[in-house]
Amino acid sequence: MTETILDVEGLKKHFPIRGHLFSKQVTSVHAVDGIDFFVDKSEIFGLVGESGCGKTTVLRLLLRLIEPTAGKAIYKDRNIFEYRKSELREFRRRVSMIFQDPYSSLDPRMTVADLVGEPLEIHGMAHGVQREKRVKELLEMVGLEAYHIYRYPHEFSGGQKQRIGIARALASDPELVFADEPVSSLDISIRAQILNLMKDLQKQFNLTFLYVSHDLRTVRHFCDRAAVMYLGQIVELANVMELYNNPLHPYSKALISAIPVPDPEKKIQRIILSGGVPSPVNPPAGCRFHPRCPYGREGCEKKEPKYVEAKPGHYVSCHMVAD
Numbered sequence: 097m098t099e100t101i102l103d104v105e106g107l108k109k110h111f112p113i114r115g116h117l118f119s120k121q122v123t124s125v126h127a128v129d130g131i132d133f134f135v136d137k138s139e140i141f142g143l144v145g146e147s148g149c150g151k152t153t154v155l156r157l158l159l160r161l162i163e164p165t166a167g168k169a170i171y172k173d174r175n176i177f178e179y180r181k182s183e184l185r186e187f188r189r190r191v192s193m194i195f196q197d198p199y200s201s202l203d204p205r206m207t208v209a210d211l212v213g214e215p216l217e218i219h220g221m222a223h224g225v226q227r228e229k230r231v232k233e234l235l236e237m238v239g240l241e242a243y244h245i246y247r248y249p250h251e252f253s254g255g256q257k258q259r260i261g262i263a264r265a266l267a268s269d270p271e272l273v274f275a276d277e278p279v280s281s282l283d284i285s286i287r288a289q290i291l292n293l294m295k296d297l298q299k300q301f302n303l304t305f306l307y308v309s310h311d312l313r314t315v316r317h318f319c320d321r322a323a324v325m326y327l328g329q330i331v332e333l334a335n336v337m338e339l340y341n342n343p344l345h346p347y348s349k350a351l352i353s354a355i356p357v358p359d360p361e362k363k364i365q366r367i368i369l370s371g372g373v374p375s376p377v378n379p380p381a382g383c384r385f386h387p388r389c390p391y392g393r394e395g396c397e398k399k400e401p402k403y404v405e406a407k408p409g410h411y412v413s414c415h416m417v418a419d
Contacts, residue, residue, distance in 0.1 A: 101272060101304050102135040102158075107167035109153055113377065126376045127153045129328035130167070132403070135272075140298060140305040142315040142322035142336070144351075146373060149325040151308040152196075155274045158306075159193065160184060171272075189219045192265040194294075196277040198257035202249040208235070208260055209245045215267040234263040238293060255286035262294065266301070275307045279314060291318050312355050316340055321409075324348045327384045328376055330403070334410040344412045346389050383415060391416060 110124040128150040135141040143151045156162050158169055160176060169176040171187065179187055192215075195201035202211055212231045216222040222230045232242040238259040249257055258278060265273055275294070279287040291314060298305060309315050315322050316336055323333040324347065332345040343349045350367040357364055369388045374380050380387055386396040396415055403413045 099137040100134050101137045101171065102306070103170040104131065104133050104154075104158070105168050105170070107131050107154065107157060107169065108165040109150075109157055109162065110165045123377055126328050126379055128157065128164075129379070131323075131325070131328075131330045133323050133330060133333060135304060135306055137271075137304055138298075138302050139321065140295075140307060140319045142307045142309065142319035143325055144309055144312055144315050144322055145325035147310060148373065148376070150328040150376075151310075151325055152276055155193070155276055155306070155308060159188070159191065159274065185219075189215075189268045190270055191272045191274065192268055192270040194258075194261055194265045194273060194275040194278045197281050198254060198261050199249075199281070201261055202257055204249050206248070207245070208247055208249075211249070211260060212245075212264045212267055215264065219268050221268065230267070231263075234267055235260075237266070237297070238263045254282050255290060258282060258290055259293070262290075262297070266297065270303070272304045272306070275305055277309050277311075278307075280309065280311065287314065288317075294318070312340075312351055324351065327374060327379055329384060329413065330411075331385065331414070332410075332412045334407075338407075338410055342410075344406055344410070344417050345385075345414050346391050347385050350390075383413075 107128055108130050109128040110126055112121040113123050113125065114120065115122050131154070143154060145151055157164050158176065160179070164177055176187065209228060209231055212234055213227045216227050216230060228245065231245055235244055236242060240256065240259055252260065279290050282290060294305070295318060297303060307315070307319055319336050321334065322336050322339055323330045324345065325331070326347050332339065332343065332348045339348065340352055343352055350369050353364065353367040367390065371388050374384070374387060380397065382397045382399050383389070383401050386392045389396065401413045401415045403411060404417065406412050406417050
């Protein structure tokens with residue numbers, strides 16, 4: 097029987113906008129606006145969508161870097177947002193983060209020994225000689241050499257820096273890893289190496305990944321299931337192969353049609369969306385996608401679609417599918 101390690105229900109985050117520093121709230125940014133999903137143990141779950149759709153905000157909420165407006169996230173039968181300070185410290189040992197930009201996420205004044213060894217010190221897992229030994233093991237685990245421990249971040253390439261970031265994320269022996277677009281800033285030739293490394297480590301240590309990306313090609317290669325986000329909401333969720341071979345939501349169809357195909361002879365019918373993404377400060381009424389939807393019909397602009405299970409394990413929020 098599959099064990100669910102993380103269950104998110106009705107998660108919302110609205111950032112207030114004030115007219116002046118000390119004035120009343122005028123309106124709010126609907127960054128995340130009521131999403132539901134679950135992640136099974138040892139699974140790689142993806143969140144995909146355009147920039148600004150709320151993907152990274154979800155990770156920040158789940159790490160308790162910011163507090164939610166509403167909703168809950170159940171991790172091992174406890175709501176993350178109800179943790180006391182001591183419980184939150186243990187939670188952050190079991191849940192780690194791989195950041196998007198390896199250039200800015202590594203302190204240039206710290207050696208690799210300090211960068212990777214810091215979680216070991218904070219959580220009391222290793223000190224002194226034992227810490228140095230463990231850091232060397234972690235570096236070799238991610239494809240670097242033990243002697244790299246004495247170097248500074250500026251002495252490494254982008255791909256090597258991200259390997260250091262992965263080693264740091266693994267230092268506290270986590271079981272759930274959040275990866276925030278970990279390959280988006282890397283050369284195309286290096287991306288596959290990093291993703292394959294993460295997949296190998298996931299199998300080796302039985303890790304669970306929550307992977308955020310705007311690149312649907314890496315999601316297809318790396319993830320087991322994926323959810324498509326648009327303007328703070330999840331519009332479709334399914335097994336990756338089901339999602340790519342049989343997308344149901346018009347937005348998912350448009351995203352998948354835009355994936356480049358390395359075959360000049362193959363003709364792809366692109367779905368070109370009109371207009372731009374509406375502002376999360378004033379999202380459209382009804383279906384949020386209706387101003388850009390090529391299949392929109394009467395009623396889409398008035399009534400919000402239900403989030404339904406169209407097929408076993410395949411969820412979608414669209415009036416055409418629901419009807």
